Amino acid sequence: MEEQDKSHLLPYxxxxxxxxxxxxxxxxxxxxxxxxxxxxxxxxxxxxxVGMIMASIYAPFFAAYFIIAFSIYxxxxxxxxxxxxxxxxxxxxxxxxxxxxxxxxxxNYEHFYHLIIFPYYPEPxxxxxxxxxxLLNAKYxxxxxxxxxxAEERAGAEAIGYAKRIEENYGHHFGHxxxxxxxxxxxxELAGKGSNTHHALGVVQREVVAKYNIPHKDIITSIFxxxxxxxxxxxxxxxxxxxxxxxPYKSAFQPVPLFNNNLWxxxxxxxxxxxxxxxxQMIMQERPEKSxxxxxHSVSYxxxxxxxxxxxxxxxxxxxxxxxxxxxxxxxxDVVPLSYPISMDATxxxxxxxxxxNIYKQHRRWTYGVENWCYITYHFIKNKKIPLKRxxxxxxxxxxxxxxxxxxxxxxxxxxxxxxxxGTREFHETVLSYELPIMVRNLLIIAMGGLVVSAIISLSLxxxxxxxxxxxxxxxxxxxxxxxxxxxxxxxALPGLDAQTRLMLGKYMGFWVTPKRVNVK
Amino acid sequence: xxxxxxxxSLSYGRRKGFFLVLVVVFILAxxxxxxxxxxxxxxxxxxxxxxxxxxxxxxxxxxLGVDVYLDEEKIEKPRLFRxxxxxxxxxNGLHRLVVQGEGLQTWVKVLPVDSYIVTEAAAFNxxxxxxxxxxxxxxxxxxxxxxxxxxxxxxxxxxxxxxTGNFVVVNRATPASLRVNSEYEYTVDLFATTTATSTSxxxxxxxxxxxxxxxxxxxxxxxxxxxIEQGNMRLVPRGEELSARWIxxxxxxxxxxxAPAQASSTIAFRLGMHVMLQLEEQRLSTxxxxxxxxxxxxxxxxxxxxxxxxxxxxxxFPQSSDLVVLRLEDGLYVTEIDDRAWQNTQLIYPGxxxxxxxxxxxxxxxxxxxxxELLTEIPEIN
Numbered sequence: 001m002e003e004q005d006k007s008h009l010l011p012y013x014x015x016x017x018x019x020x021x022x023x024x025x026x027x028x029x030x031x032x033x034x035x036x037x038x039x040x041x042x043x044x045x046x047x048x049x050v051g052m053i054m055a056s057i058y059a060p061f062f063a064a065y066f067i068i069a070f071s072i073y074x075x076x077x078x079x080x081x082x083x084x085x086x087x088x089x090x091x092x093x094x095x096x097x098x099x100x101x102x103x104x105x106x107x108n109y110e111h112f113y114h115l116i117i118f119p120y121y122p123e124p125x126x127x128x129x130x131x132x133x134x135l136l137n138a139k140y141x142x143x144x145x146x147x148x149x150x151a152e153e154r155a156g157a158e159a160i161g162y163a164k165r166i167e168e169n170y171g172h173h174f175g176h177x178x179x180x181x182x183x184x185x186x187x188x189e190l191a192g193k194g195s196n197t198h199h200a201l202g203v204v205q206r207e208v209v210a211k212y213n214i215p216h217k218d219i220i221t222s223i224f225x226x227x228x229x230x231x232x233x234x235x236x237x238x239x240x241x242x243x244x245x246x247x248p249y250k251s252a253f254q255p256v257p258l259f260n261n262n263l264w265x266x267x268x269x270x271x272x273x274x275x276x277x278x279x280x281q282m283i284m285q286e287r288p289e290k291s292x293x294x295x296x297h298s299v300s301y302x303x304x305x306x307x308x309x310x311x312x313x314x315x316x317x318x319x320x321x322x323x324x325x326x327x328x329x330x331x332x333x334d335v336v337p338l339s340y341p342i343s344m345d346a347t348x349x350x351x352x353x354x355x356x357x358n359i360y361k362q363h364r365r366w367t368y369g370v371e372n373w374c375y376i377t378y379h380f381i382k383n384k385k386i387p388l389k390r391x392x393x394x395x396x397x398x399x400x401x402x403x404x405x406x407x408x409x410x411x412x413x414x415x416x417x418x419x420x421x422x423g424t425r426e427f428h429e430t431v432l433s434y435e436l437p438i439m440v441r442n443l444l445i446i447a448m449g450g451l452v453v454s455a456i457i458s459l460s461l462x463x464x465x466x467x468x469x470x471x472x473x474x475x476x477x478x479x480x481x482x483x484x485x486x487x488x489x490x491x492x493a494l495p496g497l498d499a500q501t502r503l504m505l506g507k508y509m510g511f512w513v514t515p516k517r518v519n520v521k
Numbered sequence: 522x523x524x525x526x527x528x529x530s531l532s533y534g535r536r537k538g539f540f541l542v543l544v545v546v547f548i549l550a551x552x553x554x555x556x557x558x559x560x561x562x563x564x565x566x567x568x569x570x571x572x573x574x575x576x577x578x579x580x581x582x583x584x585l586g587v588d589v590y591l592d593e594e595k596i597e598k599p600r601l602f603r604x605x606x607x608x609x610x611x612x613n614g615l616h617r618l619v620v621q622g623e624g625l626q627t628w629v630k631v632l633p634v635d636s637y638i639v640t641e642a643a644a645f646n647x648x649x650x651x652x653x654x655x656x657x658x659x660x661x662x663x664x665x666x667x668x669x670x671x672x673x674x675x676x677x678x679x680x681x682x683x684x685t686g687n688f689v690v691v692n693r694a695t696p697a698s699l700r701v702n703s704e705y706e707y708t709v710d711l712f713a714t715t716t717a718t719s720t721s722x723x724x725x726x727x728x729x730x731x732x733x734x735x736x737x738x739x740x741x742x743x744x745x746x747x748x749i750e751q752g753n754m755r756l757v758p759r760g761e762e763l764s765a766r767w768i769x770x771x772x773x774x775x776x777x778x779x780a781p782a783q784a785s786s787t788i789a790f791r792l793g794m795h796v797m798l799q800l801e802e803q804r805l806s807t808x809x810x811x812x813x814x815x816x817x818x819x820x821x822x823x824x825x826x827x828x829x830x831x832x833x834x835x836x837x838f839p840q841s842s843d844l845v846v847l848r849l850e851d852g853l854y855v856t857e858i859d860d861r862a863w864q865n866t867q868l869i870y871p872g873x874x875x876x877x878x879x880x881x882x883x884x885x886x887x888x889x890x891x892x893x894e895l896l897t898e899i900p901e902i903n
Binding site (some may be wrong): 036056064065068069072073079080084088091094095098100103240285286287288289337339389413425426429430431432433434436439 | 525530533536539540543544547551554555557558559560576577581607609637638639641760763772773776814815825900
């Protein structure tokens with residue numbers, strides 16, 4: 001339930017529409033505006049795709065020139081992004097060699113607590129245990145950790161029982177250990193990670209923070225997916241950044257998610273998608289002004305408290321929390337890249353078809369993050385205190401990101417050939433018509449060179465090979481990258497288009513929980 | 522000393538600089554790539570480098586074992602598809618194309634190539650020596666055709682051709698050891714029927730005259746005349762001549778029916794005097810009028826090369842609407858409808874005392890009471 005007392009909130013966060021999740025929650029002009037914003041991304045993507053087909057039929061020369069321009073753009077974009085990945089890779093490797101504990105000791109840090117929240121739905125006991133064991137391996141005083149296993153009532157007694165068992169077995173190691181149960185069917189909420197976290201933070205406030213009178217500014221909150229296994233120095237690395245950044249209470253801290261817990265067990269398709277997601281986050285680490293929080297991340301408790309713990313009514317809660325903070329702080333909130341990894345699961349299922357379905361659903365949920373574009377545009381219109389340049393820049397960058405995610409792979413690998421098949425006879429008789437596929441093919445081959453960089457970096461981030469897997473599998477892990485054109489269409493463009501179309505039609509999505517499965521040692 | 526962290530992300534200035542470099546690359550590359558794909562090339566032949574405009578040739582072949590030559594130079598570039606070559610960087614003007622292969626007749630054509638445009642052509646190469654597959658009335662237990670002859674078994678059969686498929690020649694055979702060849706019966710039936718496809722050009726002409734002299738009181742009378750058609754192509758006899766007529770949508774007219782709207786002398790130079798004359802003839806015609814497509818003049822009909830002989834039989838080549846099988850006085854020919862420069866006409870079976878039937882997939886010949894299939898591709902020898 002939304003807290004009634006709003007006195008502790010930032011002025012903008014007190015607005016009734018601050019935590020809007022969808023147009024139907026508003027009324028009057030605001031509702032119409034928000035609905036229009038929900039329509040725009042899907043309509044734009046469909047316009048681009050259908051426009052390309054129409055241009056191929058009625059203006060094939062224009063379409064052909066556009067495709068050439070687009071292919072060149074794609075090659076240059078690949079070079080540009082590969083440069084970012086390579087730079088971040090070097091930084092990541094460097095940061096993994098550092099003894100962060102030594103660096104943190106330069107500061108007065110003993111009073112800081114780490115609040116770690118693991119929201120989960122029905123997960124195997126082993127998954128929860130792996131996550132908590134990861135915390136025990138952390139090189140940080142465990143008594144300065146507040147650990148929360150945030151269960152869902154709708155997951156059933158058995159799932160909640162797992163958390164209780166974990167508490168019995170490992171709870172005494174930590175300063176505080178809570179098992180929270182998010183009530184089912186709470187009005188105004190969307191069942192999922194966001195609402196569960198929101199509820200858990202409220203419980204922590206009552207039962208730990210207020211009870212033990214811990215200053216809000218002394219708590220750094222990490223909201224982790226339950227499959228997150230931290231590297232031993234994560235909390236020191238996080239704290240060092242917290243202590244050295246210009247304004248720690250106006251910053252969110254983003255690690256690099258490596259989806260490699262189960263990389264050796266995952267099929268090639270899943271590995272490619274997992275590593276592609278990691279690469280994208282590595283790129284964003286080098287462009288922090290363009291990024292938002294994603295998946296597991298950290299932020300000061302004070303900042304969360306000032307916005308009422310984020311939203312309980314959205315699907316893409318991991319990024320929304322950053323946009324909440326940005327809007328509430330009148331644009332004065334940044335993402336600080338840690339360039340330090342955390343490990344998570346690659347999406348897998350017992351069967352290949354199951355894996356394909358799970359990856360598709362997971363990416364549809366991620367790409368439903370386009371709902372955030374509606375949110376930020378809506379509030380950027382409302383909150384004039386945010387510098388106009390920043391507002392326009394973020395709207396354009398985020399909009400371009402969601403649009404290109406959907407349209408670029410389809411334009412490049414499918415509609416790029418449309419003028420050849422749909423063009424007029426006059427076009428078919430030209431050198432341009434014959435040279436176009438040759439030119440596009442050659443440019444794509446050059447662009448595929450970026451995959452060589454990907455293959456090398458992915459191998460370096462792969463966990464040690466378990467004995468049961470042959471060395472030959474390393475070769476498979478290199479060759480697997482040729483699947484990228486397919487994965488871009490099937491697991492980026494199509495789920496993205498699916499998500500945008502649903503939002504456009506007002507058929508709002510719910511939160512789909514990606515099944516977790518880890519290799520239990 | 523502990524290692525210090527590299528806290529700085531890639532600096533904004535550095536990223537922006539790199540981005541601007543790529544923008545410049547894009548601005549420079551885009552026109553260059555567009556011009557290149559449109560047919561512009563740098564010419565280093567002269568002392569001063571110049572920009573020239575080029576066209577291309579797209580040529581399809583039925584045989585994979587052929588070589589393609591452009592202006593006497595072998596084309597080494599790989600095929601675009603298994604049976605097609607795309608030759609680029611060809612300067613404006615007339616170019617001689619040759620497609621040849623061992624044991625195959627040579628296809629030659631001189632074609633005009635225009636800047637920015639790809640000239641299309643379809644080559645065909647029939648075997649130099651006829652290859653046939655005998656169809657005997659009886660088969661032995663091994664499936665071989667059996668020919669029973671009265672004289673010596675060493676007298677060769679099918680002397681004009683190379684045979685494919687086993688057969689045996691015997692003086693006599695035990696009927697019990699032989700079985701009926703159903704393909705033989707099918708072939709006999711084929712020759713026994715006088716179908717529309719087997720009508721000679723003279724019978725066809727009579728039908729045409731009858732059609733023209735009859736008042737079109739009903740459409741049934743005209744509808745009763747059946748033409749030989751393949752897709753949207755129809756074979757139409759005119760006197761002793763035979764023409765191919767395009768009956769499909771004007772916008773889909775095959776390229777070889779059309780010529781750029783240029784002066785008659787230019788058309789005669791580029792495509793041949795006969796093309797120019799046919800264009801002039803059809804310009805005035807009411808039955809076969811010219812039409813314009815994409816600034817080109819398109820004929821409705823193309824006259825086929827009959828080598829100054831009488832046409833005894835005609836039919837489309839199996840599974841083709843661009844090639845026609847002609848039974849002339851001295852043998853069986855395949856000719857292309859494409860008459861740019863000239864029509865390649867290739868003899869596929871010599872002689873004047875045989876009958877021929879063409880089905881959708883095969884060419885059958887009956888000669889000296891024996892039946893066989895005429896193969897138009899040299900069979901691979903395993």
